């Protein structure tokens with residue numbers, strides 16, 4: 001499970017979408033949210049947009065792997081698609097906040113790799129939210145006010161990226177995925193491979 005978090009506007013959605021388009025064997029977890037859909041968003045692709053009553057039912061019946069209230073809206077990760085993807089041997093990519101990351105850590109520490117994305121400066125963070133032009137002035141202000149509290153959680157993450165140049169940040173995110181996939185603890189296929197190698201050695205040395 002590869003988790004990417006950041007303050008609003010730092011670029012995590014851009015980075016995670018690029019990763020999904022480029023990499024194979026990785027599935028993006030599509031969250032449920034009570035937030036209003038942005039003009040560019042598609043229901044079922046970017047989020048499942050659901051009413052608060054439905055969110056409460058999903059949360060209370062254990063359908064969510066993790067959930068949190070962020071910027072005044074509720075967000076959660078549907079459990080079943082994640083468990084299915086993992087059981088099929090796929091990696092899963094999450095665009096979730098620090099509260100959700102903590103919950104995943106508590107549930108499955110050894111299977112979670114986390115990346116925190118920082119903006120290059122406060123002014124650039126504001127400029128990105130304004131250039132994105134998807135949220136009202138009030139919503140942008142609220143998100144900028146919450147940014148300091150979110151940034152305070154960067155030391156809880158395995159990796160930190162300063163998203164200055166998008167191409168460079170993306171290359172670094174891909175490198176993290178590649179390196180983590182190569183770690184011995186993540187090589188579920190290795191025992192079988194080494195078993196076969198040892199069998200082969202036995203055959204050629206007897």
Ligand SMILES: Nc1ncnc2c1ncn2[C@@H]1O[C@H](COP(=O)(O)OP(=O)(O)OP(=O)(O)O)[C@@H](O)[C@H]1O
Pocket residue numbers: 006007008009010011012013014015128129131132163164165166167169
């Ligand atoms: N390195 C970059 N340089 C310039 N603009 C960028 C960079 N990375 C992302 N952006 C732009 O900044 C805006 C915010 O990016 P994005 O929507 O990915 O942020 P986010 O962290 O997912 O925010 P939110 O949490 O609000 O969804 C977008 O318009 C995106 O195109």
Ligand SMILES: Nc1nc2c(ncn2[C@@H]2O[C@H](COP(=O)(O)O)[C@@H](O)[C@H]2O)c(=O)[nH]1
Pocket residue numbers: 005006007008031032035066067068070071075076077095096097098099100101
């Ligand atoms: N804990 C969770 N956080 C989530 C989830 N889905 C998204 N998020 C985070 O919410 C904020 C705001 O997102 P936005 O799309 O309204 O800009 C951002 O930090 C997301 O990462 C989730 O399922 N769980």
